[in-house]
Amino acid sequence: MKGLVLKSTGSWYVVRKEDGGLLRARLRGKFKNKGLKLSNPVAVGDHVTLELEGEEGSAVITEIAKRQNHIIRKSIHKTAHAHIIASNIDLAFLVVTLVSPRTSFGFIDRFLITAEAYHIPVTLLFNKIDLYDEDTLKYQERVRKMYKQIGYDSLVCSAAEGIGMEEIKQLLDKKVTLFSGHSGVGKSTLVNVLVPDLDLKTTEISAFSDKGVHTTTFAEMFEIGPETYLIDTPGIKELGIVDIPKEELGGLFPEFRPFMAECRFNNCLHVKEPGCKVLEAVEAGKISLTRYDSYKSILEDEDNRR
Ligand code: GDP
Ligand code: ZN
Structure with missing residues (x-):
């Protein structure tokens, strides 16, 4: 069976x-x-x-x-x-907001590289658009375009006003989906609007660590429609942790890959090496500076962890 x-x-x-x-x-x-x-x-x-x-x-x-x-x-x-x-996650929704609170690019890009490492497709959900003024809406379109160019789809929505809910439901259909995002961006509100009769009362799971100390984790899968599931992992705003060797970090930025392949040194970290094609692409505006800044900051963090 x-x-x-x-x-x-x-x-x-x-x-x-x-x-x-x-x-x-x-x-x-x-x-x-x-x-x-x-x-x-x-x-x-x-x-x-x-x-x-x-x-x-x-x-x-x-x-x-x-x-x-x-x-x-x-x-x-x-x-x-x-x-x-x-396991077996078909899609991760990363809920982000540009105001109240503002999700940082650092947080978004960290999530995206983790998802790349785990082979989980991500769609960005820009929530709370009811709060945006015209300038913020224009800015949002620029941000969405930047992510679209490197292969990440996005949707705009307002859980408070029920905008964008049908599109999200269509994306969820027949998949196992995970909702993530910084606290305060509206994950719980969104899930409540999408699946009103869902009781997200999660069961506390205590996993024993090797030292016999209790570490508490939560995870549960809810059937929200035919062959359609939602994984709830409260308290885990990121996709868990992966150890990424420094030389492999660039490869988790999809838009770096074609340039990386042409760098002079095959162990190039794309920081100051001569003949680095990623740096050239950043200077030529072919790679966004925001993304490159995220790359450098993650690389530095990896340095500090060692
Ligand atoms: P979570 O921490 O990501 O689960 O966020 P919550 O669902 O608890 O929402 C945080 C706050 O944002 C609450 O006060 C919600 O009512 C509010 N909120 C959620 N979605 C929206 C939205 O689309 N527009 C506005 N204006 N507020 C929202
Ligand atoms: Zn390089």
């Missing part, structure tokens, strides 16, 4: 059967994930194979299908352990 993991408590799981019914399932034996030392072998969003147990409505997970992608969180103890927050 096949199923989809909707919720995990760390020791047992809520699994949706193909007929829509729910099962309580547990793991049998050891599951090994190559490369990663995981504190949870099964995550929300996993497609699993189940065997029914004697007890009514209860099952054992015997197999996990290969994940299309997954987002992880590192253990707070800086060990090699990681915790999978969710």
Whole structure:
């Protein structure tokens, strides 16, 4: 029997059967994930194979299908352990606002490179457009155009006034979607407008870290329509953390890639190296300065973390 993991408590799981019914399932034996030392072998969003147990409505997970992608969180103890927050995400909506509060480009670009690293498509949602004056609306169009040119779609909306909701619903349809964004941008309001009868009462999941300390994470998947799911990860405003080697950071900026390939040194960090084609492209206005500034600031942060 096949199923989809909707919720995990760390020791047992809520699994949706193909007929829509729910099962309580547990793991049998050891599951090994190559490369990663995981504190949870099964995550929300996993497609699993189940065997029914004697007890009514209860099952054992015997197999996990290969994940299309997954987002992880590192253990707070800086060990090699990681915790999978969710898997098989088709789309991430990054909710941003240009006023009240203003989302920084640094935050947006950090989110985008993480999504690139995780292979998760992102659509930017510019919310609160009811608050924008004419100049801000013009500015918004420039920002959207900049992101569009490098391959990121965006929508404008107002959760407060119900603007743009139909377009968002169409994008959600038949997908597993995650909503992210800085606090205050209107994520909860948006989700409430999109799915009014959804009760986002999340279940607290306590995952034991390796030192036996409780770290609390939340993640749950909600069925909001036929084959349509929303993953809720309250408290996780970014897409988890990935360690990105400095030499690979540029490759997570899609618009850098064609230029990078032509840099004189193949380990070029695009900061001050001679023959750097990325720098030339920035100077020629072919790469936006805002994006390049984000790149440099992320690179410096990586330096400081070492
Ligand atoms: P979250 O922290 O991202 O979940 O943000 P909330 O949904 O709690 O919203 C933060 C504040 O922004 C609340 O006071 C909302 O009423 C308000 N808000 C959300 N969406 C809109 C919008 O489209 N327009 C306006 N004017 N306010 C909004
Ligand atoms: Zn370079």
